[in-house]
Amino acid sequence: xxxxxxxxxxxxxxxxxxxxxxxxxxxxxxxxxxxxxxxxxxxxxxxxxxxxxxxxxxxxxxxxxxxxxxxxxxxxx
Amino acid sequence: xxxxxxxxxxxxxxxxxxxxxxxxxxxxxxxxxxxxxxxxxxxxxxxxxxxxxxxxxxxxxxxxxxxxxxxxxxxxxxxxxxxxxxxxxxxxxxxxxxxxxxxxxxxxxxxxxxxxxxxxxxxxxxxxxxxxxxxxxxxxxxxxxxxxxxxxxxxxxxxxxxxxxxxxxxxxxxxxxxxxxxxxxxxxxxxxxxxxxxxxxxxxxxxxxxxxxxxxxxxxxxxxxxxxxxxxxxxxxxxxxxxxxxxxxxxxxxxxxxxxxxxxxxxxxxxxxxx
Numbered sequence: 303x304x305x306x307x308x309x310x311x312x313x314x315x316x317x318x319x320x321x322x323x324x325x326x327x328x329x330x331x332x333x334x335x336x337x338x339x340x341x342x343x344x345x346x347x348x349x350x351x352x353x354x355x356x357x358x359x360x361x362x363x364x365x366x367x368x369x370x371x372x373x374x375x376x377x378x379x
Numbered sequence: 380x381x382x383x384x385x386x387x388x389x390x391x392x393x394x395x396x397x398x399x400x401x402x403x404x405x406x407x408x409x410x411x412x413x414x415x416x417x418x419x420x421x422x423x424x425x426x427x428x429x430x431x432x433x434x435x436x437x438x439x440x441x442x443x444x445x446x447x448x449x450x451x452x453x454x455x456x457x458x459x460x461x462x463x464x465x466x467x468x469x470x471x472x473x474x475x476x477x478x479x480x481x482x483x484x485x486x487x488x489x490x491x492x493x494x495x496x497x498x499x500x501x502x503x504x505x506x507x508x509x510x511x512x513x514x515x516x517x518x519x520x521x522x523x524x525x526x527x528x529x530x531x532x533x534x535x536x537x538x539x540x541x542x543x544x545x546x547x548x549x550x551x552x553x554x555x556x557x558x559x560x561x562x563x564x565x566x567x568x569x570x571x572x573x574x575x576x577x578x579x580x581x582x583x584x585x586x587x588x589x590x591x592x593x594x595x596x597x598x599x600x601x602x603x604x605x606x607x608x609x610x611x612x613x614x615x616x617x618x619x620x621x622x623x624x625x626x627x628x629x630x631x632x633x634x635x636x637x638x639x640x641x642x643x644x645x646x647x648x649x650x651x652x653x654x
Contacts, residue, residue, distance in 0.1 A: 315520075319571045326551075326578045333585075 324355070346379035380624060381647060383632035384408040384607055386514075386547060386565060386594035389436045389447065390428075396597070396604050401443035403608050406629075407644055409636060410436060411450040411485040411514050416599055418457055422466040425453070429470075433477045448642055450484035450514050451475075458498035459489070465498075468505060475509050481639045482506060484514025485547065488526035491518065496533065503537055512639050513544045517553060519572060527553040531560060545592065545635055550574050554582060558590065563635050568595045568606035576610035580617060588627050592635060622649050 304312070328351075335342035354371055384400065387408040400408075410432050412425075419425060432449040440447035451474045453464040474480050483506040488495050506513045518526035530546065541561035548567045549557060557564050566579040574582075579593055597604035607628070614624050630646035637645070 315571050319575070322578070323575060326575075326581055330577075330581055 324351075350375060350377065380404045380611065380621065380628070381406050382607065382611065382628045383636075383644065384594060384597075384604065385592045385632040385636065386411060386567060386596050387604065388413060388596065388598040389440065390431060391599035392597055392604065394439065394442070397440055397443040397445055400604055401445055403605070405445055407446035407448065407632075408440060409448040409450065409481060409632070409642075411516075412452045412454060413485060413516075413598065414454045414456040418460070419463070422463060422470070425467040426470055429474050433474065433480055437479055446644065448479045448481050448636065450482050450512075451480055452483050452486045452502060452514075453498060454485060455487050455489035455495050455499070455516055455518075458486075458495045459492060461494050461498060465501070468498075468501060471502075471505060472509055475511055478641060481636055481642055482512030482514060484512075484545075485516035486513070487515040487530055488518050488522075489516075490522060491526045491529050496529070499530075500533060500537070503533070503539065507537070507539065512636070513539070515544065515546045517546060517548045519548075523548070523550065523553055527556070531556055534560075534562075543638055547594070548573060551578070551582065554586060558586060561590075563590045563592065565592045565594055566610075568593065568610055569602055570606065571601060576606055576613050579610050580613045583614065583627060584617070588623070588631065590631075590635075591627065592631050593628060625649065 331348065354374055357370060357374065358367060382404045384405050384407070387410055389397070389408060389410050412429065412432065415428070419428075429451050433451070436449065437447035451471050453467050458464050471483070483502050486499050486502045488499065503513065505511075515530055517523055517530060527546070527549070534541075534544065542563070545563040545565055546557040547565035549564045550566075550573065554564055566582060567573045568576055568579060573596075583591065583593075593607060593610055595604050595607040596602055611624055611628050614627065615621070625647060633642070633644050633646045636642040
């Protein structure tokens with residue numbers, strides 16, 4: 303198992319990159335909605351994304367986030 | 380589609396990269412002088428490096444039908460050594476006469492130190508004195524905002540024509556001020572630490588295509604020359620026309636780099652033929 307320092311050293315930039323991509327995707331979605339309000343919808347998948355972000359934003363929790371994310375994304379619309 | 384790779388560190392790449400770039404439409408690359416991954420100790424090492432990028436590297440690229448141009452400079456990281464930098468700079472004007480040297484670059488800030496700033500200003504003055512184009516590197520990661528703001532301060536205090544200055548590695552948080560001030564900007568596509576192909580296309584859609592170039596740098600670190608082609612593909616996938624893609628990925632580099640008469644590749648237009 304990696305040490306605490308090894309985990310953050312080896313993965314900080316990867317995670318930064320992934321977070322930027324998520325932010326950019328949400329911005330892209332919002333701009334599309336602004337451009338075509340008629341097409342904007344309450345898409346179940348966007349709800350899942352925001353619930354996933356909420357799940358990840360909780361710091362004091364158990365170390366089973368991946369499992370809980372996969373269960374979240376297993377929910378049927 | 381014909382593509383120009385305006386920021387490419389060929390000395391760090393293999394011949395196979397040139398071959399695959401040629402097969403994917405790249406017709407020209409421009410290679411700025413940069414940090415070698417270690418701090419050089421001798422001015423002569425820089426001079427040999429300049430000889431490599433201005434004389435030898437064009438012969439490698441030519442084997443695949445790619446035109447190769449370059450820039451000369453003391454890069455921001457090694458500008459921290461002022462004595463070495465000034466000795467190297469003493470030889471730069473003779474390099475400006477070389478047939479493939481387009482200007483002074485990449486210069487600017489790494490950690491935004493007083494030494495870096497002094498050498499940045501000195502190289503800007505040299506570029507102005509010798510009527511050279513300027514390519515400016517902006518810092519990585521958390522230093523980017525501070526370094527970009529200081530870059531703009533330095534430029535504001537000098538009599539530069541913004542149309543002849545390219546501020547590179549801008550991202551969402553640093554693009555507005557350089558564009559508003561009339562400079563050219565560049566998006567550098569890296570797999571992890573700079574801009575991604577999708578985010579580059581987002582910015583093209585948000586800010587338009589005027590005075591913007593896209594490049595993949597492609598150096599000795601984690602990088603990939605074909606992130607540029609990924610960006611072309613993403614741009615086309617979102618419905619932008621072939622001509623619009625050519626404007627961004629071929630014609631804009633022609634427009635900026637073509638301000639130096641040595642860069643003689645002209646903008647192109649796609650036409651259909653009635654037969």
